[in-house]
Amino acid sequence: MKVLLLSVFHPDLVRGGAQQIAWELFEGLKQVPGVEAVLLASTDRSLPALYKTGACITGFDGRTDEYLFLTNDLDPWWHKSSDARLVEAYAAFLQQVRPDVVHFHHFMTFGIELLTLTRRVLPSSRIVFTFHEFLAICAADGHMIRRTDGSLCDHATPVRCHQCFPEVAPERFFLRTAYMKSHLSAVDVFTVPSRFMRDFYVRWGLPADRLVHVSNGQLPPDGAGAPMPERKQRNRFGFFGQLVDAKGVWLLLQAIDLLRTEGFVAFSVEINGDNLRYASDSRRAEIERFTAAEEARPFGERLVTFNGSYHRALIAERIARIDWCVVPSVWWENSPIVIPEAFLFGRPVIAADVGGQAELVTNERDGLLFRFADARSLADTLRRAASEPGLWQRLASGIAPTVTREAMVESCLALYAAT
Amino acid sequence: MSDAEPDAPADFDEAVYLQLNPDVAAAVSAGSSPTGRDHFLRYGAREGRRYLPGSGEVRAPVVIAMASLRPDGTRAPPPPGFGVEAVRMSPGGGVFVTGWVDDATDPLAALLLQGEGFEIDLAQVSLARTRRRDVEDKLGASERHPYGFWSFLDLGRQMPRQGTLRLVLRQESGAGVTVEAGVLSMPDTDLRDEVLAWLATADYFGDRYAAAVACLDGGTGAQLIASNLRLTNAIVAEPFVERFGPQGTKPLGSLVVCLYGRPEFMFVQNALFAGLPGIEDYEFVYVCNSPELADRLLRDARISNLVHGLRQTMVLLPGNAGFAAANNVGFAQARSDRVVALNPDVSPRQHDWARRHTDTVAALPPAQTALFGVPLYYEDGSLMHGGMYFDIDSVPVEGRRRLVRRDLVRVEHFGKGSPPGSEDFVRARPVPAATGAFLSFRRDWFERLGGFSESYIFGHYEDADICVRSLMAGTPPWLHDIRMWHLEGKGGVRSAASEGASFVNRWQFSRAWAGAIRGGLSLPAPAPGRKARR
Numbered sequence: 001m002k003v004l005l006l007s008v009f010h011p012d013l014v015r016g017g018a019q020q021i022a023w024e025l026f027e028g029l030k031q032v033p034g035v036e037a038v039l040l041a042s043t044d045r046s047l048p049a050l051y052k053t054g055a056c057i058t059g060f061d062g063r064t065d066e067y068l069f070l071t072n073d074l075d076p077w078w079h080k081s082s083d084a085r086l087v088e089a090y091a092a093f094l095q096q097v098r099p100d101v102v103h104f105h106h107f108m109t110f111g112i113e114l115l116t117l118t119r120r121v122l123p124s125s126r127i128v129f130t131f132h133e134f135l136a137i138c139a140a141d142g143h144m145i146r147r148t149d150g151s152l153c154d155h156a157t158p159v160r161c162h163q164c165f166p167e168v169a170p171e172r173f174f175l176r177t178a179y180m181k182s183h184l185s186a187v188d189v190f191t192v193p194s195r196f197m198r199d200f201y202v203r204w205g206l207p208a209d210r211l212v213h214v215s216n217g218q219l220p221p222d223g224a225g226a227p228m229p230e231r232k233q234r235n236r237f238g239f240f241g242q243l244v245d246a247k248g249v250w251l252l253l254q255a256i257d258l259l260r261t262e263g264f265v266a267f268s269v270e271i272n273g274d275n276l277r278y279a280s281d282s283r284r285a286e287i288e289r290f291t292a293a294e295e296a297r298p299f300g301e302r303l304v305t306f307n308g309s310y311h312r313a314l315i316a317e318r319i320a321r322i323d324w325c326v327v328p329s330v331w332w333e334n335s336p337i338v339i340p341e342a343f344l345f346g347r348p349v350i351a352a353d354v355g356g357q358a359e360l361v362t363n364e365r366d367g368l369l370f371r372f373a374d375a376r377s378l379a380d381t382l383r384r385a386a387s388e389p390g391l392w393q394r395l396a397s398g399i400a401p402t403v404t405r406e407a408m409v410e411s412c413l414a415l416y417a418a419t
Numbered sequence: 420m421s422d423a424e425p426d427a428p429a430d431f432d433e434a435v436y437l438q439l440n441p442d443v444a445a446a447v448s449a450g451s452s453p454t455g456r457d458h459f460l461r462y463g464a465r466e467g468r469r470y471l472p473g474s475g476e477v478r479a480p481v482v483i484a485m486a487s488l489r490p491d492g493t494r495a496p497p498p499p500g501f502g503v504e505a506v507r508m509s510p511g512g513g514v515f516v517t518g519w520v521d522d523a524t525d526p527l528a529a530l531l532l533q534g535e536g537f538e539i540d541l542a543q544v545s546l547a548r549t550r551r552r553d554v555e556d557k558l559g560a561s562e563r564h565p566y567g568f569w570s571f572l573d574l575g576r577q578m579p580r581q582g583t584l585r586l587v588l589r590q591e592s593g594a595g596v597t598v599e600a601g602v603l604s605m606p607d608t609d610l611r612d613e614v615l616a617w618l619a620t621a622d623y624f625g626d627r628y629a630a631a632v633a634c635l636d637g638g639t640g641a642q643l644i645a646s647n648l649r650l651t652n653a654i655v656a657e658p659f660v661e662r663f664g665p666q667g668t669k670p671l672g673s674l675v676v677c678l679y680g681r682p683e684f685m686f687v688q689n690a691l692f693a694g695l696p697g698i699e700d701y702e703f704v705y706v707c708n709s710p711e712l713a714d715r716l717l718r719d720a721r722i723s724n725l726v727h728g729l730r731q732t733m734v735l736l737p738g739n740a741g742f743a744a745a746n747n748v749g750f751a752q753a754r755s756d757r758v759v760a761l762n763p764d765v766s767p768r769q770h771d772w773a774r775r776h777t778d779t780v781a782a783l784p785p786a787q788t789a790l791f792g793v794p795l796y797y798e799d800g801s802l803m804h805g806g807m808y809f810d811i812d813s814v815p816v817e818g819r820r821r822l823v824r825r826d827l828v829r830v831e832h833f834g835k836g837s838p839p840g841s842e843d844f845v846r847a848r849p850v851p852a853a854t855g856a857f858l859s860f861r862r863d864w865f866e867r868l869g870g871f872s873e874s875y876i877f878g879h880y881e882d883a884d885i886c887v888r889s890l891m892a893g894t895p896p897w898l899h900d901i902r903m904w905h906l907e908g909k910g911g912v913r914s915a916a917s918e919g920a921s922f923v924n925r926w927q928f929s930r931a932w933a934g935a936i937r938g939g940l941s942l943p944a945p946a947p948g949r950k951a952r953r
Binding site: 082159178 | 694799
């Protein structure tokens with residue numbers, strides 16, 4: 001069986017959960033006898049040197065069965081490619097590779113019409129699609145956060161979407177939905193890594209019998225399972241992720257401000273991640289103000305350390321410095337891989353009480369849940385975590401084994417083989 | 420202490436600014452903007468509007484003669500108050516003049532326009548009067564009198580560029596004045612659009628809309644239509660045609676879609692129609708009225724062909740020929756005997772619509788399918804269209820010291836806004852008319868009717884017009900129950916010129932058919948929903 005995996009970006013070029021999971025699947029499939037896996041990962045103009053003159057698809061650094069799709073001229077509203085050469089190159093690539101299964105991890109950067117094109121070029125192939133957020137449903141970056149007040153959105157309608165985008169008429173959302181569904185109809189089976197997200201897509205109108213929950217699985221990073229350093233207090237928190245609005249690092253900083261104002265400073269926070277440039281102007285300014293103020297303090301009075309970006313190989317080193325992992329996301333999240341990663345290193349997780357994070361973290365068993373998007377609630381939870389004797393040990397010992405890469409591969413293989 | 424108010428540049432000239440920006444002139448004359456200078460300071464500077472003329476482009480009108488003697492040799496009264504604000508010409512022979520005259524007590528007898536090789540009395544050929552609040556203020560007038568005037572002429576031939584034109588004004592008393600005015604030269608289509616925008620934005624007494632339509636009686640309507648017809652003929656003379664997908668067999672049906680300003684509707688519509696049962700028997704013919712979109716559309720059509728494999732023809736026009744002419748070109752390019760005019764914002768509400776359409780055509784008597792429409796639905800689920808009917812608005816329009824009855828035909832949709840299951844509105848039946856958003860024709864019948872009338876500018880009323888012509892020719896349009904979505908009004912872009920065009924179209928439709936409609940046409944059996952929600 002030959003499986004072509006389409007990944008939004010390559011995790012070695014751009015960090016992100018969706019591409020990490022696609023990569024894990026690719027690596028896992030390669031270990032299965034009788035399975036031939038090919039990876040086609042998109043890239044964009046952030047790495048212009050990778051664009052070879054006249055090329056649409058190229059190899060990647062001499063790696064076997066890994067290719068780069070050199071995206072260009074994508075319409076961000078319809079998620080449609082406007083570059084006919086690129087679309088032709090994809091069709092030719094399909095005809096050359098002739099996979100039995102084409103598994104899309106996202107349509108972003110590729111163009112959603114490639115689903116229909118795949119069906120047309122390879123009528124008998126099996127098309128699998130993994131959702132990583134709500135982009136098909138929600139034009140607001142697929143987050144389903146209401147732009148009107150930042151609250152969570154639990155269903156999209158033309159008028160509700162128009163309220164988020166007053167400059168766009170309801171009819172346009174109606175069309176967008178119809179357009180997305182027309183292309184998604186080419187898919188044989190959808191996978192969703194979280195159960196709550198599956199419910200969203202069923203409510204949106206995708207056939208329930210074609211929506212399958214497949215948990216994200218990954219190989220433990222190097223160093224996972226190493227013994228926990230002994231510390232008297234378990235009051236070190238870590239954030240791992242992008243510094244974009246939806247990941248909520250700003251909420252964490254607000255909670256820290258609250259605690260400092262109250263005189264509670266017996267803790268530290270390490271921020272690991274980058275892409276602050278993709279944050280909104282106001283949140284970026286807020287984070288930069290906090291950073292400047294923090295750096296102006298004497299070293300010994302600082303509560304927060306900004307460590308910058310990290311590669312997967314650095315996770316063990318970064319995570320060794322903390323006791324708790326904080327996931328303050330202010331959207332539903334899907335199935336953030338930072339949570340199983342923290343569990344693999346024996347760290348309990350503090351996360352918001354909604355969506356994908358609440359599905360992965362069990363309150364008072366392997367972590368603590370705070371009220372969604374509530375800095376006060378997060379501050380109280382941090383204070384309790386840093387000061388309640390025995391809490392860390394109890395929650396760390398409650399961490400269950402995480403889903404393995406092999407389990408994920410096995411689930412996918414079953415879907416590939418199903419007729 | 421606040422900063423000083425910004426002022427206009429030292430070389431700002433009120434008259435020149437108004438000449439270069441007729442919409443501002445209209446706003447000033449309507450009183451919605453106090454002066455051109457005020458407009459420039461508030462908006463114009465930020466919008467990058469021109470206030471300096473190009474070389475020889477605008478020259479302030481100069482009074483070169485005043486009538487002092489009547490033809491019988493007696494002394495004429497002093498010359499009237501008179502102003503010329505804009506004189507524009509296009510190479511194709513369009514002339515547009517705006518100004519005002521104080522003829523409240525001494526009516527205008529003639530307004531001669533003199534240029535190289537022509538002299539025309541605008542008052543006889545093409546003259547419309549408008550309200551001018553600025554002139555009322557200036558004259559301290561208390562009487563309701565339309566001091567403003569505008570004229571549009573279609574000289575019907577290529578005209579050499581003229582630096583100046585003369586306007587000779589004569590009043591009944593013999594008073595007169597001759598003014599020489601600089602001419603601003605502009606492209607034919609720009610001039611047409613400017614005149615249409617002027618029509619839509621000028622000020623009138625009484626019912627503004629009815630008065631604007633009525634003012635077309637003075638010859639401006641006929642001149643605009645004649646001019647537009649020539650422009651349209653030139654635009655459609657040599658379309659650029661590119662075909663995609665399999666062209667071997669003759670399709671059972673052709674879907675002709677006119678695109679304007681919104682290229683994405685093509686690939687979205689392709690996606691929503693492709694793969695549905697029976698669509699393989701159809702072809703798409705897209706006619707693009709926006710030449711600036713040509714490259715993108717061809718690229719998208721290439722992608723769409725790869726993705727969907729539909730039979731598709733792209734017809735690219737070098738300008739906006741309007742709905743009627745573009746559809747006529749599209750119908751000519753269509754290869755089947757069943758041709759459907761389809762709006763770009765129409766998509767199937769029933770996944771088997773193509774089969775239903777094919778079966779309807781095959782199964783029913785020819786008279787019921789020569790021309791038919793279908794029920795259309797809003798995206799919110801309610802009915803948008805279950806056929807069309809006509810009402811007549813009788814509006815009093817202010818004439819010289821009297822009110823004149825003006826009959827304006829209004830086109831309404833049966834069942835607009837009704838719940839989805841309103842069977843009375845969607846059942847198969849003859850109807851007075853159906854919307855051009857989806858209008859299915861037997862090709863030979865379409866050709867016998869002479870196609871859509873190209874005298875309608877841009878769009879509006881040409882669908883009702885062809886339906887009435889069909890009805891008058893003994894074949895009423897039908898409505899058949901094949902349900903589609905219609906995102907009404909979202910498939911193109913609207914401008915002030917489009918508004919003006921709809922005034923002209925309603926004017927000509929009313930002139931052509933108000934009498935017949937008032938007489939009852941030969942309407943089919945009374946259809947339901949005359950009192951439908953609108």
